[in-house]
Amino acid sequence: MKKNTFLRVGLVLTALVVGFIALGLVWTPYAPNAMDFSRLLPPSLAHPMGTDKFGRDILSRVMVGAGDTLLIALGTVVIGTVVGTLVGALTGWYGGWVDELLMRLNDALASFPSILILLVLVSLLGGGQEHMMLALGIVFIPSYARIVRSEFARARTQNYVRMAELMGASTARILFVHILPNIWHTLLSAITIGFNNAVLAEAAMSYLSIGVSPDEASLGYMLSESQSILGSAPWYALGTGLIIVLLILGVSLIGEGLQRGEN
Amino acid sequence: MNKRILTLFLSLTLLFSLAACGSKDTNATDARREANEIVVGIAQDLENSLDPYATVTAANREVLFNIYEGLVKPDADGNLVPAVAERWTLSDDQLTYTFYLRPGVKFHNGSEVTAADVVWSIDRAKESGNWKALDNVDAVNLGDDFISVVLKQPNGDFLSYMTLAITPKDHANGEEPVGTGPFKYISRAAQQNVVFERFPDYWGEGAKVDKVTYQIYENAEALVLALKSGAVDICAHLTATQADQLTESFDILEGTMNLVQAVYLNHAYEPLANETVRKALCCALDRQQIFDVVADGHGTAVGSSMYPNFRKYFLPELAELYPHDAEKAKALLAEAGYPNGFDLTITVPSNYQPHMDTAQVVAEQLRAVGVNVTIEPVEWASWLENVYSGRQYQATVVGVDASTLTARAMLERFNSTAGNNFINYSNAEYDEAFAAAVNAATDEEATAHYLRCEEILAETAANVYIQDLADLVAVRKGISGYQFYPLYAIDLSTVTYS
Secondary structure (H helix, E strand, C coil), X not given: CCCXXXXXXXXXXXXXXXXXXXXXXXXXXXXXXXXXXXXXXXCCCCCCCCECCCCCEHHHHHHHHHHHHHHHHHHHHXXXXXXXXXXXXXXXXXXXXXXXXXXXXXXXXXXXCHHHHHHHHHHHHCCCHHHHHHHHHHHHHHHHHHHHHHHHHHHHCCHHHHHHHHCCCCHHHHHHHHHHHHHHHHHHHHHHHHHHHHHHHXXXXXXXXXXXXXXXXXXXXXHHHHHCCCCCCHHHHXXXXXXXXXXXXXXXXXXXXXXXXXX | CHHHHHXXXXXXXXXXXXXXXXXXXXXXXXXXXXXXXXXXXXXXXCCCCXXXXXXXXXXXXXXXXXXXXXXXEECCCCCEEECCEEEEEECCCCCEEEEEECCCCECCCCCECCHHHHHHHHHHHHHHCCCHHHHHEEEEEECXXXXXXXXXXXXXXXXXXXXXXCCCCCCCCCCCCCCCCCEEEEEEECCCEEEEEECCCCCCCCCCCCEEEEEECCCHHHHHHHHHHXXXXXXXXXXXXXXHCXXXXXXXXXXXXXXXXXXXXXXXXXHHHCHHHHHHHHHHCCHHHHHHHHHCCCCEECXXXXXXXXXXXXXXXXXXXXXXXXXXXXXXXXXXCCCCCCXXXXXXXXXXXXXXXXXXXXXXXXHHCCCEEEEEEECHHHHHHHHHHCCCCCEEEEEECCCCXXXXXXXXXXXXXCCCCCCCCCCHHHHHHHHHHHCCCCHHHHHHHHHHHHHHHHXXXXXXXXXXXXXXXXXXXCEECCCCCCCCCCCCCCCEEC
8 A cells, every 4th residue: 555644644633533532431531510620720730621611621521522423423424324325326226216206305305404404303303312313314315315326327337237237146236245345435435524524513503502401511512602701711612623623634634545545 | 926915915814804803893882872872681582562561571570670660669779769659648547558649740652641540550450460469459549640549458568569560541561662761662673672762751860871772682602792792781690701701891790680599390290299309409409509600609598489688588597498418318319219310301591691500500419419400491482481381391490580579579479379380389388378478467477477488488398499699790881870679670771871
């Protein structure tokens, strides 16, 4: 494998951030909701990211909050990719009325601003992690479905597919054993971009306090809280924002690296 | 080369625009000073109706205080002073109040106040059902320049109820309120603002500023940013964290909010119907931590539905009834049959930052004794509809105020049959004590019964009583005359540019 700085830096960065988040699942310096300390302490050795207005340790909250964000983003991408790939594969392969029906549904979903759909879904489903995942996942389906569909439609006429058909391979086998691995690189870059969008979407939702309880450690909600005290406690916004930036930067670099590797 | 110059130019532009964002919008504040008008930030829209007799929320009263007046009105010290009535007399049998109208008092619509208007106003208040004390009125007789109110039985508090708004006969106030106060109503835009102007024909000294705009900010962050940017001149009910952001261009005044903040408990919700459970919740409460977080250590502990400005009715010792003791709270929960706690959703109006912050601290304290708390922020309108009127909730953190400076105004709602008994409190002993207080012959006797009512509320742990909040008010430097009242009211008539 030739030297690929993007990929390497991306992998190292992502590994660090994910390691940090994984650590948060088993251990945080303090209980994330404990209001045991002075309010709005600046960063120090005891509190590397300072404390918030309730006297809670921001580092501990960021660790837990980033874990939730990561989990929701991963869940979103899984739902979006799996359902999107299925829909894209079927419509791309069969064409005809299946294609018309599913793709028009897809268009309908994509034609609304995603924030509007999210609002409706969250108010129907209620808050909570799994519901956020589901709501975001549904919103992410159309983009994957469209990408996958065009790839499958293209592959349908290609020789290796025809050969497989002649050899009597089942449709399922052709779709998922023959074609899918061939479009893997397209899907992979869609996944990295989708993951980043999911992280931002989750943060944006909780920033608007949609589907999140105010005392939950959630990156978006913490950012919105930090906004009005930006002047006197900038560390709150910086610490919270930093982890989002690093997470996205790492995954973006991996995506970029993978693409360059392909070329 | 051209590209570099362009880059440099663009970066500089960016830098300057950032710098411009940082500086205050002094033009707007100067323009308001020039025009002698102020903008007051409020955290919620008013009720749909501005009818003074139908008003139930403290938020409405606080604003309407400036346009309506009664025969008498409270001053900043809590005394009742003459307003539409110039003077009054009380008969020897303590049953007949005669109010002599102040000559030449005008309504905002230009007409002069007559005795007929006063009688009509009292009737309207009576019909509304929100002024139960007026059931004691036997007859209202009117003369040319006086009215006399005959009571069924003597009542030491009666004068307080004559603070009820005097409005023109046959005028519906819901949309177009007309009163006699120092400000007159001009307009309102839903979810945006309410505009008052100085009433030039006011009988008294009158307002100092020419125009007041109440600007509505239901988002606490937006409110602080508006204050910082110079869009708002006065804003009350801030948290310590919010106030700390504003010291540069505001004076921060500290008073009390004059309400009882508590975790109000819906007794119709199964675990909370159990008195032992409620006592456990009271024991789990650590008031000092709430004071520290919400108001930098300020706040007055209350242990029942009465706040300190009620002086003779306030019993500070009731706040000591359930000292903070997490172990005892756990033991009480176990005793009540909930050794592993229970689920509790605390509904909070999200536009009130002090209540939101308090709820988060309380939630943490209750979790520490095993209660599985979820905080549900709701919009103010939804709180009024579902929690206050609909009683569809488990617990809620809010402040409850008094419409008049009488013990009755604070305590009447806990009667088992009261229409505004939103916690579904039902206690025969309480009903009895309250009835005895209302029917008491002397003021001493009434006071004793009211105090007993407060004790019953505390002893049965009716609610998790917290505090009368410190009221942190930001007033733009250069504006003076802000006064604190013993009621939930903001009097803007004394506010002036200095």
